[in-house]
Amino acid sequence: MADEVVLLDFWASVYGMRTRIALEEKKVKYDYREQDLVNKSALLLEMNPVHKKIPVLVHNGKPVCESLIQIEYIDETWPGENPLLPSDPYERAQAKFWADFIDKKMSVTAKRVWATKSEEQEASKELIEILKTLESELGEKHYFGGKTFGFVDIALIGFYSWFGVYEKYGNVSIESECSKLIAWAKRCLQRDSVTKTLPELEKLIALISERRKSLGLE
């Protein structure tokens, strides 16, 4: 049986970007289905009844939820090309630790950056702290896992497409504060899987400008 792979996703989601990049790295063909997050589809509610969130990877009719779990699933299901997680148990644990750190820290803080008034700079400072912690973990390595693009890179790179949003509304220059991280992001952008996936900043800013209006911030 040929694999039937469907991705329920939303173009601006940093989580969805992870799964799209992982599928591209593995050269898995899939059917992308953009979701309306205001009026959720019957399919989304059926496939992720617990959280009702995208992305959902549907493989031969069976759903896998949560983007980091999806990357691992993709790596285990299509193990041949471009391994995404290290094979050594200790290195795997470290990769999972940093991806978990990104999940625990980035989204909440990043949302506070663009969803609050620009005079409130606390969130921007915290965001820079988080990015500096990640930069310190990266060190002099080419990618987070060393020489090859992998799990932690995939977990983080989607946020890079949002950096311009954080800079605009958070009144901060990530480029000047975290130049090594920017250099890492540019290395990631040499990969087709990443350039294909990351959205344009203008589109994101248009989206966020609308959200801010609906929050009474513009």
Add this chain to the structure above:
Amino acid sequence: MADEVVLLDFWASVYGMRTRIALEEKKVKYDYREQDLVNKSALLLEMNPVHKKIPVLVHNGKPVCESLIQIEYIDETWPGENPLLPSDPYERAQAKFWADFIDKKMSVTAKRVWATKSEEQEASKELIEILKTLESELGEKHYFGGKTFGFVDIALIGFYSWFGVYEKYGNVSIESECSKLIAWAKRCLQRDSVTKTLPELEKLIALISERRKSLGLE
């Protein structure tokens, strides 16, 4: 070289309990070091500089942080006895999804149950909803993974030792609301790894009573 395994932990931690149970299941000998969470030890700060939290598993001098990552690491490092995660990628993804659900939902809500005034019952209702979702996933199975005790059971069973705390301060009967989950917990308690690990309710209540006093709730 013989394995040197050290666990930095705190007796009442549901996260630490996970790692202790996983080590017991694998019959790994380890050096347990109780931590003072108010005055954190130099060793804890050195081994988990990012989050500064227990549990930390230190294997041959190298730290592994985050309890779910520790269980996976233990399963991969000592694969022989009692596999903790399923070998099938889809089942693995499902197990990780439910453990992640427990992490995202249980602690925050459970703390609201005991750390607020007893007249505020909203948290107790939410806790029952979460437990009913888990009960529904358990269904008629013996354990969450089917016939054998594993990852999701380990992720959840520590909370069972706290049920009496939630019942006392949340003014709720988990036993009458979630009888199948209680039956599952009693099955888990037939395992040495679990009985050895779960603390006595009286000790937990004494601890929480002190915390509530310091929060001005008693």
